[in-house]
Amino acid sequence: MLQGFFGNASEIDARGLQKDLDAILIDGEKVVRGFKIIRDLFIFTDKRLILIDKQGLTGKKAEYHSIPYRSISHFSVETAGTFDMDAEMKIYISGNMNPIEREFRRGADIKGVQKTLAQFILR
DSSP states (O other), rough: OHHTTTEEEEOHHHHHHHTTTTTSSTOOOOEEEEEEEEEEEEEEESSSHHHEETTTTSEEEEEEEEGGGGGGEEEEEEOOOOOOOOEEEEEEETTTOOOOOEEEEEEEEEHHHHHHHHHHHHH
């Protein structure tokens, strides 16, 4: 429970997300990977990165950010060290100086996340 308060992420089943996001996905768009950070979602599709920011006490209100991969200028990944309990990813969007930052708990597949993001950005 405390890890959630510090922003750590856990991976979510992509098939379940595909069904849940059907109303906002375009025809043929596929969810590749997804991560949950407390109530918020960080979702990779084959077309874009979708960030869902749940708001309010109930989390029923949500803000959706859709970021086409071509808008991502670069990203960085810091893996967990001996004494670090988490890894961190920063994604930089063209025209925006402030990166999108997310933390992933030890054991999360941060290298796989990095590879997934690189796969779509470097096409």
